[in-house]
Amino acid sequence: MRVFQLVAIVAFTALLHAQAEALPYHPSQAGYHDATVALAEYCLENKLFSEARLLCEKVSGDKAERAKEIIGECDGKDDDYTAESWGGYLDRREGVMKRRAAGATQAGLSARELLYLDPDDVAANETMGHKWLDGLGWLLKATHERLSPHVLDPDDDKPDREVTWEAPYVLVGEHFTLVTDLDWKRAKKYVGLLDRFHGVFFELLGDVIPDRGGPNVVWCCKDAATFVAFSKQVGHPMTENHGGLHVGALEAVLINAERCDYVGRKNKSHDNLARTMYHECAHRLVESGLRGRRGGWGSYELAGTTEHAWIVESIAIVFEGLEISASKHKLKGLEDQRTYIIDRNWKGKDGKVPALQPIFAQGFTGFAGASPIPNVEKYALAGAVGWYCLFEKAADYRKPYLTLLVDYYRTDTTRKDFDKRFGVKLGDFETAWREWVLKL
Numbered sequence: 001m002r003v004f005q006l007v008a009i010v011a012f013t014a015l016l017h018a019q020a021e022a023l024p025y026h027p028s029q030a031g032y033h034d035a036t037v038a039l040a041e042y043c044l045e046n047k048l049f050s051e052a053r054l055l056c057e058k059v060s061g062d063k064a065e066r067a068k069e070i071i072g073e074c075d076g077k078d079d080d081y082t083a084e085s086w087g088g089y090l091d092r093r094e095g096v097m098k099r100r101a102a103g104a105t106q107a108g109l110s111a112r113e114l115l116y117l118d119p120d121d122v123a124a125n126e127t128m129g130h131k132w133l134d135g136l137g138w139l140l141k142a143t144h145e146r147l148s149p150h151v152l153d154p155d156d157d158k159p160d161r162e163v164t165w166e167a168p169y170v171l172v173g174e175h176f177t178l179v180t181d182l183d184w185k186r187a188k189k190y191v192g193l194l195d196r197f198h199g200v201f202f203e204l205l206g207d208v209i210p211d212r213g214g215p216n217v218v219w220c221c222k223d224a225a226t227f228v229a230f231s232k233q234v235g236h237p238m239t240e241n242h243g244g245l246h247v248g249a250l251e252a253v254l255i256n257a258e259r260c261d262y263v264g265r266k267n268k269s270h271d272n273l274a275r276t277m278y279h280e281c282a283h284r285l286v287e288s289g290l291r292g293r294r295g296g297w298g299s300y301e302l303a304g305t306t307e308h309a310w311i312v313e314s315i316a317i318v319f320e321g322l323e324i325s326a327s328k329h330k331l332k333g334l335e336d337q338r339t340y341i342i343d344r345n346w347k348g349k350d351g352k353v354p355a356l357q358p359i360f361a362q363g364f365t366g367f368a369g370a371s372p373i374p375n376v377e378k379y380a381l382a383g384a385v386g387w388y389c390l391f392e393k394a395a396d397y398r399k400p401y402l403t404l405l406v407d408y409y410r411t412d413t414t415r416k417d418f419d420k421r422f423g424v425k426l427g428d429f430e431t432a433w434r435e436w437v438l439k440l
Contacts, residue, residue, distance in 0.1 A: 022103040023096065025117065033063040035096045040070050042092055047080035050412055051089065081406045083289075087210030090292035094118075097293075119293050135172035136179070137215040137251070147179065154191050158184045165226050174198075176281065180220040182257060190277065194218065196324050197278050200331070201285055204390075208402045209289040216284050218277060220255040227256035243276045246283035248291075248299030253280040269336065275320050282316040290409035301411055302364060308413045309367035310359050310382040311405050317383030318390060333391075334383055338440050341380035346437065353434045354381055357426060360418065384440075388433050397422060 024032040036055050043052035053074045059067035101118035114124035120138070131144040135151065151170045152159065163169055165181045171191040175198035178191040202211055221227035224240035231238040231254055236247050243263060244255040257273055264272025287299065294301075302312075321332035334342070346353045354373045359381055367378060389401035400422045407413045418426045 020095075020099045020102040022106050023099040025100040025104040025107065025109070027058070027060070030061070033059045033061055033067075035099070037063045037066055037070070039089070039092055039096065040067065043089060044070055044073060046085040046088070047077070048085060048089060049074040049077045050079050050407070050415060051410065054410075054412060079403060079406075081208055081403055083206055083208055083210040086208075086290070086406065087212070090210065090212065094293055135170070135177035135215055136217055154188055163187075165221065165230070175214065176216045176218055177214070178218050178220060180218075180257075181222045181226070182220060190218075190220070190274065193274055193324055194277060194281060196329070197281060197319070197322065198285070200322060200324070200329050201282065201319065204331075205402070208406070209286060211285075212288045212292060215251070216281065216288070217252040218255060218281065219252060220257055220277075222257050224256050224258040227254065227258070230254065243272075244280045246280045246287070248283075248287050248302070251284070251288065253277070253284055255280065267336070267340075270323060274324075275322075278319045278322050279316045282319045283312070286312075286315055286405070287409065290406055302409070304364070305408065305411055305413070306363040307361055308404060308408050309362055309364045310378065310385070311401075311408050313367075313379055314382035314386035315405060317379060318386045320383075334380075334387055334440065337380040337383050341377055342384070342437060342440055345377065353437060356381070356385070356430045356433070360426075384437050385433065388436060392436060393432075396424075 023035055024030065026032060036059055040052040040055040040059075043049070043055065053071050056067035056070045098118045098121075101114050101121050101124075104114055104117055105121075105123070111121075111124040111127035114121045115128065118124070125132070125138045129141045130138040131141055133139055133144055133148055133151070136147065139147070146166065147168070147170050150167055151172060154171050154173055159169070161167070163181050163183070168179050168181045169184065169187045171178045171180075171187055173191045173195045176191060176194040178187060178194065180187050180190075182190070198211075198216075202209070219230065221230055227242075228238060228240055231242075231245075234247070234250060234254070236245065236250075236254070238245060238254070238256070240256070241259060242256060243259045244253060246253050255273070255277060260273040260276045263269070264275075269275060291298070317334075317337070319331070321335055323330045323332060345351060354377055358372050359367070359378060368375075373381075386401065389397035404413065404421060407415075418429070422429060
């Protein structure tokens with residue numbers, strides 16, 4: 001058994017026996033806002049000014065005066081997001097929610113209400129019929145019974161049995177768990193690539209995005225029909241033409257290997273299945289790192305965003321071209337975007353690079369639609385802006401780009417316009433960016 005698995009089991013055992021000190025669980029209760037103000041004090045000390053402000057705007061009662069003082073101390077100050085400070089805040093916030101769940105338990109609230117406060121509450125999960133499985137987290141009893149006999153270490157020898165979706169390989173890697181009916185050789189390959197992808201991701205972005213650990217689960221269906229049926233089963237119906245998706249509410253990634261392989265052959269892409277996994281798993285690491293555990297329904301807050309939804313796909317597209325060999329890796333950039341959109345649609349006599357402002361102005365719903373440009377062009381635009389900020393003009397725009405990314409996942413992007421965030425007028429940024437894009 002690997003060391004990380006042993007550590008996970010020990011940690012979970014400790015969780016089973018831990019008794020969190022109860023806190024008031026509802027804003028109407030005396031003392032409820034004490035913990036909120038304590039979180040705001042941490043944010044103030046660590047230059048997380050906008051989060052401190054958001055916390056204090058909800059405070060009332062005997063802590064209202066201190067909350068107003070904190071808001072005043074935050075005025076005119078820019079956030080300085082780091083993985084250490086933001087991760088520390090998430091730890092503290094989740095600790096507060098566990099203690100509020102303990103207070104709710106004492107008050108006799110339902111298990112469902114407890115899980116909204118603390119998704120890992122042991123008693124509430126057990127009451128709901130959930131069972132823990134290392135590498136996958138809390139599962140419905142039927143799912144646990146189906147998968148638990150098939151949990152494997154990636155270093156195991158090939159199992160002497162036929163793999164099916166009903167009896168899949170459950171490969172628990174160091175950072176990702178892969179549930180799949182791919183053949184053994186491919187299954188081992190991709191769980192290994194995912195763990196190495198995790199290292200590359202945090203090597204590049206780990207100064208800002210904290211590593212919040214697992215479980216990070218990838219459900220990879222060998223056949224398109226299986227993928228379609230499974231997506232319907234978990235409440236996010238897809239078609240056979242979808243290659244994959246990240247479902248924040250499930251804290252998981254769904255992959256259609258048949259579609260990925262088909263597109264890879266058609267486009268002559270280097271390992272399109274890995275490419276799709278990297279894209280969707282980037283979404284997983286960003287959301288878990290920047291939002292933490294807010295309960296499954298908390299992810300749906302992102303569906304209400306009203307601008308800058310482009311940045312969600314932007315950060316994932318950056319990792320699509322990642323190639324990992326036996327001893328090294330290479331982040332290749334925007335080759336597919338250049339081949340299929342930039343060269344064909346944007347360059348040349350009749351070409352036209354889409355304007356940034358209409359796309360930047362779109363929230364979740366708007367960006368998901370095909371207006372004012374097709375989705376495939378939106379993705380190319382988003383990826384090109386992300387690459388430009390992170391690598392081409394890192395000295396100028398890496399920090400503002402990542403700050404905007406954090407703010408998007410905090411659903412707090414409207415405090416500053418583009419000019420204030422990036423220190424340049426959008427028109428000037430767009431002119432320089434367009435010139436760079438057309439030279440790719």
